[in-house]
Amino acid sequence: MFGAFFFDLDGTLFDSMAHHAQAWEEVMTRHGLSFSAHDCYVNEGRTGQDVIHEAIWRKEHREATEEEIWRIYREKTEAFRQKGETGPIAGASDVLAYLQSKSQLWIVTGSGQQTLFDQLDGVFPGVFTRERMITAYDVVKGKPDPEPYIRAWERSGLKKEDCCVVENAPLGIISGKAAGLYAVAINTGVLDDDLLWKAGADQVFKSMADFLKWLQEQ
Numbered sequence: 001m002f003g004a005f006f007f008d009l010d011g012t013l014f015d016s017m018a019h020h021a022q023a024w025e026e027v028m029t030r031h032g033l034s035f036s037a038h039d040c041y042v043n044e045g046r047t048g049q050d051v052i053h054e055a056i057w058r059k060e061h062r063e064a065t066e067e068e069i070w071r072i073y074r075e076k077t078e079a080f081r082q083k084g085e086t087g088p089i090a091g092a093s094d095v096l097a098y099l100q101s102k103s104q105l106w107i108v109t110g111s112g113q114q115t116l117f118d119q120l121d122g123v124f125p126g127v128f129t130r131e132r133m134i135t136a137y138d139v140v141k142g143k144p145d146p147e148p149y150i151r152a153w154e155r156s157g158l159k160k161e162d163c164c165v166v167e168n169a170p171l172g173i174i175s176g177k178a179a180g181l182y183a184v185a186i187n188t189g190v191l192d193d194d195l196l197w198k199a200g201a202d203q204v205f206k207s208m209a210d211f212l213k214w215l216q217e218q
Contacts, residue, residue: 045143045171090213091208
């Protein structure tokens with residue numbers, strides 16, 4: 001059993017990706033930028049700032065200004081909030097209940113959505129603390145850069161071989177593997193398993209229930 005599990009948030013613990021995809025597509029279209037719902041899933045894990053910068057670069061071949069980035073991101077945050085609350089991924093609570101007394105449990109996310117952070121203790125009471133969260137506010141470089149998972153590993157105080165990344169997105173898997181960690185993928189979204197394997201996943205599961213079964217066999 002691993003001594004620490006580093007969980008992504010959107011699409012891994014919260015069933016929030018559909019809301020994110022809708023919000024990004026609406027706001028990007030409003031600003032004349034090309035960014036589809038599928039693009040959202042492919043880019044999942046990046047910070048919002050990186051997503052906006054890339055969209056502007058792709059269209060206009062220039063650096064986005066800080067004012068543009070934060071204006072668009074505020075609009076996206078509000079659009080996401082208006083979609084309403086999202087529930088947990090099926091089976092996530094069972095996995096966390098199984099692991100809580102056995103391992104350190106961390107959140108490692110590119111998200112900066114306060115609405116999701118506010119829901120954490122209500123949905124997963126007593127599981128996570130702010131001291132064991134790495135968010136968009138804690139890193140200079142988001143996923144697929146290894147920085148988010150390196151920061152979690154360093155704070156855990158454990159050896160790398162004792163830490164396991166739990167992700168649902170290719171960029172998150174790339175980030176975890178670049179940090180030198182074991183990485184499993186729970187494919188809860190619209191992408192093919194092959195993209196997760198190609199990103200370097202050590203295991204790919206169809207559901208949290210399958211992941212829990214694997215954990216219980218370790």
